[in-house]
Amino acid sequence: MSVVADDVALARTRRPLLRTANIAIAIVVVAFALLPLLLKSYGTYLCTLFCVTLMATYGLNLTVGYAGQMSLGQAAFYGIGAYIAAIALKAGISFYLVLPVAAIVCFVVGLLIGFPALRVQHHYLAFATLGFNILVYLVMRNEEKITGGTYGISGVPRPTLFGLSLDGVLAFFWFTLAATLILIALLGWLLRSPWGRAFAALRDNPIRAESLGINITVYTLLAFAIGAACAGIAGVFFAALVQFVEPAPFHFAASLMMLLAIIVGGSGRFFGPVIGTVVIVLLPEWLRFMQNWYLAIFGFAVVALMIWLPGGVLSIPERFALGKVRR
Amino acid sequence: MAIDEARGAQPMIVFENVVAGYSPSLTILNGTTFDARAGEITLLIGPNGAGKSTVLKTLFGILTPRSGEIRFESRRINARTPRELLADGIAFVPQGRNLFGSLSVRHNLELGGITLPRADLAARIDEVLARFPRIRERIDNQASTLSGGEQKQLEIGRALLLRPRVLLIDEPSIGLSPKLVQDVMTLLRALADAGTTVLMVEQNVRTALKYANRALVLEMGRLALDRPAAELLDDADLNRLFLGGHVKAPAA
Numbered sequence: 001m002s003v004v005a006d007d008v009a010l011a012r013t014r015r016p017l018l019r020t021a022n023i024a025i026a027i028v029v030v031a032f033a034l035l036p037l038l039l040k041s042y043g044t045y046l047c048t049l050f051c052v053t054l055m056a057t058y059g060l061n062l063t064v065g066y067a068g069q070m071s072l073g074q075a076a077f078y079g080i081g082a083y084i085a086a087i088a089l090k091a092g093i094s095f096y097l098v099l100p101v102a103a104i105v106c107f108v109v110g111l112l113i114g115f116p117a118l119r120v121q122h123h124y125l126a127f128a129t130l131g132f133n134i135l136v137y138l139v140m141r142n143e144e145k146i147t148g149g150t151y152g153i154s155g156v157p158r159p160t161l162f163g164l165s166l167d168g169v170l171a172f173f174w175f176t177l178a179a180t181l182i183l184i185a186l187l188g189w190l191l192r193s194p195w196g197r198a199f200a201a202l203r204d205n206p207i208r209a210e211s212l213g214i215n216i217t218v219y220t221l222l223a224f225a226i227g228a229a230c231a232g233i234a235g236v237f238f239a240a241l242v243q244f245v246e247p248a249p250f251h252f253a254a255s256l257m258m259l260l261a262i263i264v265g266g267s268g269r270f271f272g273p274v275i276g277t278v279v280i281v282l283l284p285e286w287l288r289f290m291q292n293w294y295l296a297i298f299g300f301a302v303v304a305l306m307i308w309l310p311g312g313v314l315s316i317p318e319r320f321a322l323g324k325v326r327r
Numbered sequence: 328m329a330i331d332e333a334r335g336a337q338p339m340i341v342f343e344n345v346v347a348g349y350s351p352s353l354t355i356l357n358g359t360t361f362d363a364r365a366g367e368i369t370l371l372i373g374p375n376g377a378g379k380s381t382v383l384k385t386l387f388g389i390l391t392p393r394s395g396e397i398r399f400e401s402r403r404i405n406a407r408t409p410r411e412l413l414a415d416g417i418a419f420v421p422q423g424r425n426l427f428g429s430l431s432v433r434h435n436l437e438l439g440g441i442t443l444p445r446a447d448l449a450a451r452i453d454e455v456l457a458r459f460p461r462i463r464e465r466i467d468n469q470a471s472t473l474s475g476g477e478q479k480q481l482e483i484g485r486a487l488l489l490r491p492r493v494l495l496i497d498e499p500s501i502g503l504s505p506k507l508v509q510d511v512m513t514l515l516r517a518l519a520d521a522g523t524t525v526l527m528v529e530q531n532v533r534t535a536l537k538y539a540n541r542a543l544v545l546e547m548g549r550l551a552l553d554r555p556a557a558e559l560l561d562d563a564d565l566n567r568l569f570l571g572g573h574v575k576a577p578a579a
Binding site for chain 1: 387389409410413414419421425427428429430434437438439440441442445448485489
């Protein structure tokens with residue numbers, strides 16, 4: 001079959017596939033929204049934590065997957081958002097004011113962290129961002145007067161919504177799920193716009209992108225800043241979820257796990273972070289019945305995934321579809 | 328070298344004693360002087376390392392000249408960025424494959440028009456697609472699935488979205504079959520005939536000379552020769568020096 005005929009066949013198979021995919025996504029979202037009705041409070045907590053982490057990994061997917069900028073500092077922005085929220089919410093400031101403030105602060109810090117990316121790339125950039133994460137972690141741990149040090153900040157209040165309390169685990173889960181869906185929809189809109197495609201151009205070849213008039217300085221900085229703002233928002237929800245913040249969840253190991261989520265799901269694929277976040281948040285919990293072996297099995301599963309599916313879990317249906325057309 | 332003011336067309340691009348390179352210790356252009364005129368294809372040829380591609384990169388603001396002057400319609404453009412030059416009407420199609428293979432043909436075109444107002448973009452894309460019916464047929468396909476000739480057409484089409492008055496194109500024939508090379512050259516000829524200034528670097532010199540108006544021979548970053556293309560094509564000595572041909576042995 002010729003290349004053109006291949007493409008026409010692929011386009012024909014894609015349209016109904018797309019419709020089916022949209023219906024499947026809607027069913028999965030509704031099922032996930034109803035899932036906690038069947039779970040105990042720890043299960044609902046995990047579902048909420050999944051949503052929170054998803055906000056941060058979606059941001060990282062923009063930075064790493066779409067714009068091709070290596071980052072090992074996402075947990076630092078997550079932490080900055082969480083500490084801003086913990087301090088401000090305890091001081092009685094409205095959640096709905098804290099949320100944009102944390103996003104803006106992380107956006108600005110993200111812009112600054114983007115500057116090394118203008119000079120260095122790949123593993124050099126990975127180390128620059130890792131250094132930033134360690135620095136932020138040390139500030140959280142050592143600046144006790146502000147952050148509470150290793151004792152952290154406890155008693156962070158949860159918000160209300162139109163006067164309704166969100167203190168219940170179920171109510172807060174639905175609130176977080178709605179916020180996550182809004183954030184994902186906004187990122188989807190951005191990534192499907194010409195500006196979003198400029199990020200992909202930057203990742204594929206910055207010189208080519210520049211020759212089309214794309215301002216690669218601005219887009220490189222924005223890739224970090226938007227990714228950081230998403231992590232900052234996630235951090236605010238994390239503080240309200242756990243109602244306690246301490247430095248440990250923002251160690252650079254958390255950044256590594258977020259990067260793992262991007263790669264396992266499929267770097268630069270829109271729904272890649274969903275699969276990846278299932279792997280980093282839920283899979284370790286499901287493997288707990290293995291007791292002492294669970295981390296070893298988790299590690300083995302990740303290594304096996306990377307060997308068989310270097311394009312991430314979401315590359316499976318694509319391979320299958322192409323195989324069917326070519327046969 | 329003095330610029331030939333006797334020719335009819337106005338010089339659109341003027342290089343005057345331009346010195347440029349990739350680092351302070353690596354100077355490629357050593358006082359390059361030439362001009363390119365509206366409605367003409369100006370062909371830059373010369374041995375490897377002569378500075379042909381460097382001329383285009385310096386002109387397009389990817390490299391900054393250390394001294395000398397580059398003028399576009401008599402205005403100095405030495406320190407302008409690619410983005411500013413695109414807005415001025417200068418477009419660049421670099422060497423090799425320049426598409427974003429993971430994106431569709433339409434998205435590649437949209438990226439080409441990222442500097443245009445959103446309201447104008449759809450009409451400009453239609454304008455380009457009218458010129459390239461083959462690309463229109465494949466508008467929703469992934470760019471990496473296009474053939475070599477289609478990819479080059481798309482690259483040129485993407486550059487034409489901005490209706491450039493000057494088109495810089497670096498080795499458009501690389502990886503194309505002889506028939507596709509002719510198609511690309513015919514397209515460039517048509518653009519020049521419509522008034523666009525085309526400045527082209529090309530290793531496939533024999534074919535390119537048939538379509539070009541003038542040929543500039545660069546050697547060690549300097550202009551060694553500036554001749555009408557047709558004249559150069561018949562010059563046996565230049566064949567030996569620059570085109571890889573053979574000089575006839577003198578009669579005994």
